[in-house]
Amino acid sequence: MQSDEMIRARVVAGAFDTAAEEMSATVTRTARSPIFNEAHDFTTGIFDLHEGKARLIAQAPGCTLHLYAICSAVQAALDVFKNDLHPGDIILASDPGHGGTHIPDHVVIMPVFADRKPVFFPVVRAHFADSGGPVAGGYNPAARDIWQDGVVVPPLKLYEKGERRTDVFDLILANNRVETWLKGDLDAMRGACLTAARGIERVIERFGLADVRASIGHNVAYTERRVRAEIGSWPDGDYHAETFIDHDYQGAHDIRICCTARVRGSDITFDFTGSAPQVDGFVNSTLANTLSFVFVAIASCIDEDVPINEGYINPVRVVAPEGTVVNPRWPKPVGNCTCICGAEIAEVALLALSQCAPQRVGVNCHKLPLAYTSGRYEDGKPWISLNFHGYTGGAGAAYGTDGWGLYPPLMTGVILPSIEMNEMQYPMRIERHEYVTDTEGAGLWRGAPGVGTRIRFLASNITNAMLAGVRHPTRGFCGGNDGPPNALALTSEGVRLDVTEVVYNHRLARDSTIEFLRGGGGGWGAPHERPPASVLADVSNGYVSIAAAEEVYGVAIDERTLTVEQQRTTELRGDRRPAHGQE
Structure with a gap:
């Protein structure tokens, strides 16, 4: 590789990364819903077509667990529209059966043309505040099939040749409880893609399409070399681990997730054979979600200066037997998969890797105590709160560092909403949000302490509360202690209800509270x-x-x-x- 080619490759990589970051800023600054403009629960990236397949070439910091799921969703959409793409098209999808994870995560894709062909694809993947279905907020612990998770949106054109398809747009809005938020968020996602398109066109104009594509190839190859060098430093072998999901909210308990990490030179296979059969509850993980959490696990073991693109994925293979909890058959519900069993998938992969790369593992934690609340403002308009502050905490330790901050790496890029803004946007007050003594997983390096949160509501509401990480809390690594269990309680009109597993469509009166204890992260190494x-x-x-x-x-x-x-x-x-x- 000549020096001029190397320099050009880095300039092109920077231009595409900048375009992805401008997409992220556009969504943040123009979106309507707090989950976008405050919590930043979305991810932006750019793909190209390489040998007929979608290839990730750039991404901006966002919700880490979205990254690989974007790849599956983009490929599924392009499979549908590969012979029917035009300038100005916008594709929308949220179908778990077409490369999706859970239904609230929608993806918007726009083709960018060069030499009269679709070459690049700016993409936004984002968690919508509502996605229809029986329960406000999109998490239905009573779901027994995919349609009770929410409204399934297969790949479809929201815009065609630059013109909005009003019939499709109105259908999407009609099946959403907060359509004003949704309209603003969809416009923000489209605006982000248009912003990226302008940046991409400038790069092509400057260097020419052929040199741009060659530079992208060099950048992907560089990432792959770096990832392979890391994997190649681990001893060959088969490394087995298992962990468990507490329950499926439908009566099944101690649901087994097992993984064998097979290291062969610079290739690695994560084999989930032996995991529990698919369950009735909504903790089943789509294949795209399973792949995404494996990606999160392997990415957390690689140096942070390695650019994230398709080269990360090439050395990794995943075996997820169909009909198991990590790859269920349609139409099993999957609404909670980005929390449970996604957390356990990353956890078990890291536990397996701890046997061959102990100094690289740790920090995982995503077993959230969920409580989604909905109500109406004084003017009658609906609101839906994800109660983000109750989920924070639990970052585990890693070799050489204690757990830090509030969000674990699985949520890197997601921002804790401002308490003051949260109290302006919702009829609530956050009365407590602080570390709690003796709630860390002890170790040579300890996990971050757990966080206690109390939210008081100034209006009556409906809350669905779902507790996990109690029977099987966050695991420690390499002799470190596990983190302590989560806890969740609802108090209304003087009556306290300690949630043991799930509370469904529970009415809370004005002046009621939700109290969370988010258990701390696991430790690394022996506490003594x-x-x-x-x-x-x-x-x-x-x-x-x-x-x-x-x-x-x-x-x-x-x-x-x-x-x-x-x-x-x-x-x-x-x-x-x-x-x-x-x-």
């Missing part, structure tokens, strides 16, 4: 190997109590002086020696 000074700092910061420091970490702390009692600590830790080269 954590340096006493680090434990003391955690005690000083209120993350760990003095009692837990002694009981869990084997570190005795003088309560009066807040200093480590060296002799007592030595006695507590006995003759234990660090196993990971830490002193």
Whole structure:
């Protein structure tokens, strides 16, 4: 590769990344719903056609678990319209059977033409505030089939040759409880694609289509070399792990997810053979969702400076037997798959990798205590709140670092909405949102502490509450402790209801509350190997109590002086020696 080709490849890569980031900014600044303009629950990317297949060539930071699912959805849409694409077309889809995950995640795709052919495809994948169906917000724990998850939207043209298809547009709006939000969000997604198209056209005009495509090929090959180099550093072998879903909200419990990671040179296969059969409840994972969470797991093990594009995917193969919970047959419900069992898919893949790449794994946590609330403003217009603040917390540890922040890497790019804006947009007050002492998974490096949240509603509403991560909380790695379980409680008119698994269409009166405890992240490495000074700092910061420091970490702390009692600590830790080269 000549130096001028290398420079051009990096300039082209930067131009496409910039176009994807401009798409993201466009959605944020022009969308109507808080889930877009505040929480940023969407992802933008750009694809090209390579040997007749859609290929990811650029992406902006967003909701990480969307990334691979975008690939499947784009390919499915292009399979439908491959001979019927025109400038100005906009394709919309949310069909789990056509490369989708769960129905709330919609994808908008626009072809960009060069030499009179569709060559590039700006794409936005986003979680809509509502998607029709029996339950406001799109999470129906009573669903027994896909149609009870929401309104299925197969790939269709929302715009054709630049003209809005009013009949299709009106049909989509008519099946949504917050159509004003939806209209604004669809316009924002289209505007983002148009913005990217202008950037792409400038790159083609500057370098020419042939050189642009050659540069893209170089960039994809670079990413693939980097990913293969990492995988190739791991010892060949078969590494098996298993984990469990708490329940399916329909009576099934301890649903097994197992994975064998087969490392062969610079290739890796994740084989989910042996996982539980598909279940009645809505925790089944579509194949696209399973692939996406495997991608999240492998991506978290690779250096963060590696560009994310198709080269990430090429070394990875996934085996997900049909008819299992990780690849169900139509029309099983899948509405919760981006939380459960997506969390367990990433978790079990990382547990398998911990046996061959222990210093690369950790940080996973996505077992959310969900509570979706809907009601009406004083003027009668509907509102739907995802109660984002109750889901935050739980970032696990990794080699060399404690868990940090509020969102785990699975939600990288999703932004915690401003409390003040949240209280302006909804009839609610957030009375508590803080770390809770002794709610971390202990370890040589500890998980982030759990978060306690209390939301008070200023108007009556309907809430669906779904609890997970109790029987099987977030796992620790390499000898680290698991995180503690989640908890969720509803209080209305003086009556407290502790949610054990699910509460369906529960009416809350004005002045009612929802209280969340989002369990902390899992630890990495044995707790007794954590340096006493680090434990003391955690005690000083209120993350760990003095009692837990002694009981869990084997570190005795003088309560009066807040200093480590060296002799007592030595006695507590006995003759234990660090196993990971830490002193």
